[in-house]
Amino acid sequence: MNPGNASTGRSGSHSSRLFNEIANRTSQAAGRALTFVIAGGIVVAWALSGPLFGFSDTWQLVINTGTTIVTFLMVFLIQNSQNRDSAAIQVKLDELIRVSVAHNSFVGIEHLTDDELEDIRTRCEQRALAEKAGDATVREADRKADQAANQATG
Numbered sequence: 001m002n003p004g005n006a007s008t009g010r011s012g013s014h015s016s017r018l019f020n021e022i023a024n025r026t027s028q029a030a031g032r033a034l035t036f037v038i039a040g041g042i043v044v045a046w047a048l049s050g051p052l053f054g055f056s057d058t059w060q061l062v063i064n065t066g067t068t069i070v071t072f073l074m075v076f077l078i079q080n081s082q083n084r085d086s087a088a089i090q091v092k093l094d095e096l097i098r099v100s101v102a103h104n105s106f107v108g109i110e111h112l113t114d115d116e117l118e119d120i121r122t123r124c125e126q127r128a129l130a131e132k133a134g135d136a137t138v139r140e141a142d143r144k145a146d147q148a149a150n151q152a153t154g
Contacts, residue, residue: 023080030074042066105149116152123148 029035046063053059094107109120123145 020080020084023077027077027081030077105146105153107153109149109153112152120145120148120152 043063046059050059090110097107098104106120109117112120127142127145
């Protein structure tokens with residue numbers, strides 16, 4: 001089973017796997033210092049070639065077009081990497097919650113609205129502060145946090 005498609009129980013299509021492989025390799029290469037140095041060198045070479053081309057509109061268009069294309073493509077690669085990383089982290093966190101003494105009601109809360117998540121976060125922070133202070137309201141904060149999580153997750 002392909003880990004990238006664990007929820008479907010079947011391996012992904014060839015084109016999906018190919019895109020993931022290209023995205024992985026490209027994002028790894030883009031994050032290296034050498035890649036930055038090469039990109040910087042291209043910009044310096046372009047700038048130094050300005051007098052040779054008389055700082056023409058075409059000369060300017062070359063760098064504008066090149067940077068626009070690279071930026072456009074990198075947005076998709078970065079989003080792909082971020083989506084995969086987020087999904088993998090979420091699965092790992094869900095598994096840790098499932099096998100620990102943590103509340104299983106928190107599994108899947110990433111699908112809640114921003115307001116619902118903020119309410120749960122606030123209640124968890126209140127519970128943590130109460131536990132730090134050794135406050136007698138720990139049980140009450142636990143009960144409220146559990147209640148909020150149970151209401152939010154259905």
